[in-house]
Amino acid sequence: MNGLKPFNARRLSVAGFSFLFAYILSFQFEGQVLYSLLDLRGTDAGHYILTAIIAHFVGLFTCGLFVKSQAAAKSMMLGGMGLCLAATVPFFFPLPALWMGGLIVSGYFSGCAVAAWGFFLRAYTPKNERIKSCADVLIYSNLLMIAVNVVAMNRSTFFGLGLSVLCLVIGMVFIWMLPLEKENEQNKSIKNKTHGGIKNQLILLCLFVFIITINSGLMYQVINPAFEHLTGLVSWYWAAPYIVALAIMRNLPMKAKRSRILYMGMAMIMGAFISFMLLGRNTSDYLIVDTLMLGACGIFDLFWWSILGEMLDYSDNPAHTFGMGLSANVFGVLCGGVLGMAVTSMGLPGAEVAVIALTVVCVTLVMLPPLNHQLVLLLKSHAYLAAYDNMSQSQQTDIVRQVKTLEPLTVREQEVLQLILSGKSNREIAGALFISENTVKTHARSIFSKYDVSSRAELISTLLKNQTVG
Amino acid sequence: MMQMKLIRKRHNEYVLLFTASICLAVWLGATFMLEAVFAFGAISLISLVLLVRQSRLLNDATLIWDNRILAVPSALISIPDRQMKKDTEETVVSTFGVLIGSRIYRWGLDGVHGVRLSAVQIDKERMYLTFGDKDQTMRVELLHGMLHKQTVVESAQKLWHETGVQAEISDW
Numbered sequence: 001m002n003g004l005k006p007f008n009a010r011r012l013s014v015a016g017f018s019f020l021f022a023y024i025l026s027f028q029f030e031g032q033v034l035y036s037l038l039d040l041r042g043t044d045a046g047h048y049i050l051t052a053i054i055a056h057f058v059g060l061f062t063c064g065l066f067v068k069s070q071a072a073a074k075s076m077m078l079g080g081m082g083l084c085l086a087a088t089v090p091f092f093f094p095l096p097a098l099w100m101g102g103l104i105v106s107g108y109f110s111g112c113a114v115a116a117w118g119f120f121l122r123a124y125t126p127k128n129e130r131i132k133s134c135a136d137v138l139i140y141s142n143l144l145m146i147a148v149n150v151v152a153m154n155r156s157t158f159f160g161l162g163l164s165v166l167c168l169v170i171g172m173v174f175i176w177m178l179p180l181e182k183e184n185e186q187n188k189s190i191k192n193k194t195h196g197g198i199k200n201q202l203i204l205l206c207l208f209v210f211i212i213t214i215n216s217g218l219m220y221q222v223i224n225p226a227f228e229h230l231t232g233l234v235s236w237y238w239a240a241p242y243i244v245a246l247a248i249m250r251n252l253p254m255k256a257k258r259s260r261i262l263y264m265g266m267a268m269i270m271g272a273f274i275s276f277m278l279l280g281r282n283t284s285d286y287l288i289v290d291t292l293m294l295g296a297c298g299i300f301d302l303f304w305w306s307i308l309g310e311m312l313d314y315s316d317n318p319a320h321t322f323g324m325g326l327s328a329n330v331f332g333v334l335c336g337g338v339l340g341m342a343v344t345s346m347g348l349p350g351a352e353v354a355v356i357a358l359t360v361v362c363v364t365l366v367m368l369p370p371l372n373h374q375l376v377l378l379l380k381s382h383a384y385l386a387a388y389d390n391m392s393q394s395q396q397t398d399i400v401r402q403v404k405t406l407e408p409l410t411v412r413e414q415e416v417l418q419l420i421l422s423g424k425s426n427r428e429i430a431g432a433l434f435i436s437e438n439t440v441k442t443h444a445r446s447i448f449s450k451y452d453v454s455s456r457a458e459l460i461s462t463l464l465k466n467q468t469v470g
Numbered sequence: 471m472m473q474m475k476l477i478r479k480r481h482n483e484y485v486l487l488f489t490a491s492i493c494l495a496v497w498l499g500a501t502f503m504l505e506a507v508f509a510f511g512a513i514s515l516i517s518l519v520l521l522v523r524q525s526r527l528l529n530d531a532t533l534i535w536d537n538r539i540l541a542v543p544s545a546l547i548s549i550p551d552r553q554m555k556k557d558t559e560e561t562v563v564s565t566f567g568v569l570i571g572s573r574i575y576r577w578g579l580d581g582v583h584g585v586r587l588s589a590v591q592i593d594k595e596r597m598y599l600t601f602g603d604k605d606q607t608m609r610v611e612l613l614h615g616m617l618h619k620q621t622v623v624e625s626a627q628k629l630w631h632e633t634g635v636q637a638e639i640s641d642w
Contacts, residue, residue: 407582410634412565436536438529442566442579449581
């Protein structure tokens with residue numbers, strides 16, 4: 001089994017996780033199947049949903065405490081999925097007393113299984129390609145979820161539940177087939193070059209994920225109930241814009257300026273709430289609102305998933321890092337949901353609810369650009385700068401000389417570049433060279449242009465990619 | 471310094487115009503005078519466009535002023551194949567361009583594909599700066615007013631340090 005090529009292992013890993021995630025999306029984590037079942041039994045859905053989300057959050061958060069190797073990750077995934085399977089069986093029967101326990105167990109262990117997959121994402125997807133693997137798992141799992149939803153909402157809820165369980169079983173088979181590999185030597189060398197851990201970067205990323213995900217929870221509570229009557233359409237169209245956005249983002253060239261697309265995503269979220277406020281509740285209105293909202297969710301989700309994926313290289317325990325990032329996401333959904341419930345429970349008219357929702361969205365979105373900027377700088381510069389810092393002056397000069405520029409750097413630009421590479425901020429560079437911060441930025445832009453890169457992080461990456469020293 | 475003051479003053483005027491027109495438009499909107507709202511709305515829009523342009527100009531001018539290499543009292547501008555034009559306003563030569571009165575000729579601000587300084591020649595009286603992109607080249611002729619060769623060499627050295635262009639010194 002260890003003879004499988006990495007490419008196949010990557011496929012297996014993506015397939016296994018996609019099926020697991022499809023089960024979670026369609027059933028355990030606010031899935032349509034779960035909603036339909038609870039509705040069918042006339043039980044209060046709120047408590048069950050909340051319990052499942054909290055259990056899932058705890059699972060994601062704590063998995064890293066006891067899963068510390070790839071073998072343990074595989075065992076956790078298989079064992080966790082098995083327990084999810086057992087905990088889902090009572091839902092085929094009218095046993096509401098067991099349902100709550102089933103949701104706690106499946107919520108917790110599905111969270112652990114998801115976090116444990118971090119080991120396989122790191123091992124089988126090469127660096128800088130994790131955006132593709134992340135996009136693939138999100139696309140495939142959402143396609144599967146749509147299929148399950150269509151069946152559950154248009155045919156039979158129990159048939160939908162059966163499909164959901166089948167996803168889990170297929171996922172287990174793929175995970176069982178996954179080979180185990182020794183720790184990647186490249187990962188080790190990268191980690192050795194970094195100073196300390198990635199605690200600060202991870203906290204920043206979690207904060208980012210938490211803020212952006214509040215919108216999703218809010219949307220669930222504010223927008224979804226308004227279009228409940230369009231059952232047939234909602235069952236298949238709900239995640240379609242999300243999938244399309246993921247596919248577009250996945251296939252964009254690496255050089256594409258994704259930060260601009262993030263701004264577009266922000267505009268789309270605002271547009272969704274404004275449309276929700278101004279439009280009616282018929283089919284075309286739903287198409288507009290859902291397309292804007294879910295399209296934006298796709299853009300943002302892939303953004304932070306891929307950053308989280310790349311961060312795994314600098315982590316001692318991928319399950320811990322991956323679990324932390326995703327738990328921030330679940331916590332955001334939880335807070336957004338509670339916020340949405342609070343807003344709607346006040347019994348305000350639709351327009352006013354939308355205005356409040358829009359205000360919250362605006363406040364959170366205003367916080368995002370600087371946060372995002374800092375995150376990218378910190379994440380990208382951390383390992384590279386640490387590596388650069390360990391080199392002698394001559395080694396640093398060699399690296400700079402090895403990379404050809406479109407036009408030679410001026411002496412002033414060389415001075416600025418040297419300081420950029422030693423990790424100085426624009427303000428510090430300005431102070432060191434007795435020039436204004438604006439001048440430093442202009443020199444930096446000129447340097448980027450000469451190296452044909454678009455950011456500081458890309459510049460450092462380009463220079464160090466060509467290193468032959470150390 | 472006068473040039474910077476002029477540019478900043480114009481910028482502040484646009485800020486005032488924009489603020490006043492916006493306030494008036496909002497106030498008139500509250501009193502339901504729709505025609506006046508449209509008129510002041512249009513003025514706000516125009517003043518916003520002007521303000522954005524002036525802000526860019528101010529930004530570039532500040533950049534040029536902060537990184538000045540040489541300030542001279544007069545300049546001549548020439549574009550190959552066109553008639554020469556004389557300009558007697560104060561001129562500032564800097565790392566990122568030349569500021570003549572309230573006009574700016576930029577270089578080195580838009581990367582390697584933008585306008586670049588390509589050659590500098592200095593003789594006893596004048597300094598010739600050639601700059602442009604692949605489509606157009608311009609030449610600025612300055613009366614530099616430097617009396618000692620050491621001063622000229624120092625300016626050339628500073629130009630090379632900042633722009634990477636080696637000045638050609640002749641007739642000294």
